[in-house]
Amino acid sequence: MSSDNQPFVTDSSKVGTETREARLAGQDNRFNSRLREAFGSSPFILTKFDKFMNWVRGSSMFMLQFGIACCSIEMMHTYAVKHDLDRFGAGVPRASPRQADVIIIPGTIVSKFAPRMKRVYDQMPEPKFVIGMGSCTISGGPFQEGYNVVKGAEEVIPVDIHVPGCPPRPEALVYGVAKLQERVANGESSPVTVKPYELEEFGDLERDEIVEQLADDIDVDDLVMRYNWGDSP
């Protein structure tokens, strides 16, 4: 998209944040244990220990009880009788993000909710994993054209597994979770890119026309998120 006819668009390369840099650097450090940090290199025992830890993580996942839209109804069915996600060691929905390892994003993300979702994600302790459920978390799904809709969860937080469907059947979600568990147990994770919707302090935003307009309404240290429908894929 050319920036000539869109004066407000910020160059995405200029919007750098810590999370983004960490993810972009290619090295996903979510699996590094404290012990390994302390010892520097990876002696045999610690490698084994890491493997063991990964297996433990994969075999007992605590999900965050997190509902957004229609997909969360199918997510509830996945937890409940008949599909019973608990069979696979991943069925304990936790009400607090501080106790959860996995967040399933079940629904459409809109501009007002995106910063809150980022906040919830940030509150989860590392290592943490994300399952995007439904077309909405892939691209905005059926609502992609909406003026207020974020085109996919990956604009806001990194996603490990996408489960397509509108909504995906519970079986599909179970499959997605099982895949994630497999990956976690193997210590794999996907290279992830987080695009520019990060929380920043208002004062740190590049001053363009829109920022000037809002200068009176927002304090410099308020957390804000840029939302840019036209410039995302």
Place this chain on the structure above:
Amino acid sequence: MSVELPADADAVQTPEEIEAVLGDLVIGRDDHENAPGFIIKPDTVVDALDRLREQAGFDHLSCVTAQEYADRYESIYHLTSYGDRTKEVSIIVPTDKENPVSQSANEVFRTADWHEREAYDLVGIEYDEHPDLRRILLPETWQGHPLGQSYDQDRPQVVPLREHANPLKEDQQADEDDETMFLNIGPHHPATHGVLHIETVLDGEQVVDLEPDIGYLHRCEEQVCQNSTYRYQIMPYPDRWDYISAGLLNEWAYARTAEQLADIEVPEYAQVIRTMGAELCRMAAHFLALGTFALDIYGDFTALFMYSIRDREKVQNILEELTGQRLMFNYFRLGGVVWDLPEPREEFFEMTRDFLDELPTALEEYHDMMTSNEILQMRTVDTGVLPADVAKSYGATGPVARASGIDYDVRRDDPYGYYENLDWDVITEDGCDNFSRLLVRMREVEESAKIVEQCIDLLEDWPEDERNIQSNVPRTIKPDDDAEIYKAVEGAKGELGIYMRADGTEKPARFKIRSPCFSNLQTLPEMSNGEYVPDAIASLGSLDIVLGEVDR
């Protein structure tokens, strides 16, 4: 005026009589497909609505539609009556393009508060004397009004996270020497049934003030429908308004409105199938309401929640047989339904009958564990009281209104489908409290079962050569230019209405959704102020809102 006015307000019926009530306020006439429409000046809104309510019995402000034309803005007040749903009138208030200011109807109908805030937010009309004219669905710092004509969607926006200030960090006391505390509930919270944010001010454990903050799931449904064609593209979206399995009920709202707008007949056989499918949906939706209510009241994640999911699975299996999908059915078409009952039919009937046969036992279980449970009774009886007149003023409908003793059900009062020919009752309760709302839902499940059973009987014996599932509908539908219509059906949560304006093309020029949850949620402060926090949560649970429908 020479028209003789009847002495009884409810007897005012004809357009001439309504015009006589409005008298000199009327400056023009612009009838809609469903109702006479009177044009009035922007500074006489309160006067006009007050006269209509007091002298003509229009006590239900169903919806407020706002839209922008090339030369003016327009707010439409869709009025009807709780006593007689077929009595309708539209009050049209044009305002000028440069300075779109119109008087607020908040003084007459409390429900206008949120409806007008939405109109301001999305279209950009300002309402004079409005108590609190802020954005409601979009973030406060949003620039522009997205359903207005000059909106540029490509403009970037900045969204603040201000409301999320940690209440404990700065101990947000309302005042220096005040004993109150500010508390955020949501938008991510297990008890809010989705992404609702409630700002509460507490005094000890009591709620002093409570304000729902919505818009965390505003998916631009109206814009999306305005960009879609009548014939095929709109139908999948209603499934996603009230997504708790109420898909067919919502689809019916669109089907009914569009069919009347474009003059499309529906074969009787298709109407019976529709009725059966819709009532199955209602049962599934009510089951979830029961399960989550138990979850809210006494954290029962093990028994009742699972029971209700078990019963929902059964209904969903039936619906999947019928429509091919578990949740987003997309089964209705303008002029009928997309395909006939699944073959072999006997199996389908048997499956449905089995479910209906087991239902009384299942309901007994629910009654054992819920309505006769002492804890639940203590938590719900006489809490969250919503008197009938307050409910009416907020435009509450559906189980919420019926639990306040308002005998109002669109299925019976403005009949559509096959409901007229079936034998069923409208359930009401006089308790006005959380318990009554629960009870109404449980008994409505029984009524729905009655309807489904009768439909099955009819479908079984339907003559083989009259199984006509769709009438002949043209490939493209282009209703007349400037035809306007507002029609409603009884959704799972109440009166689900749609306003459409055609502009001679195959897409609607304005598509407005009247969501029952939006109006019902507005009553929450009335029910919770002065109560304890857990009772406020119980009231919220008893309202049974779906954020997809509140925010649209």
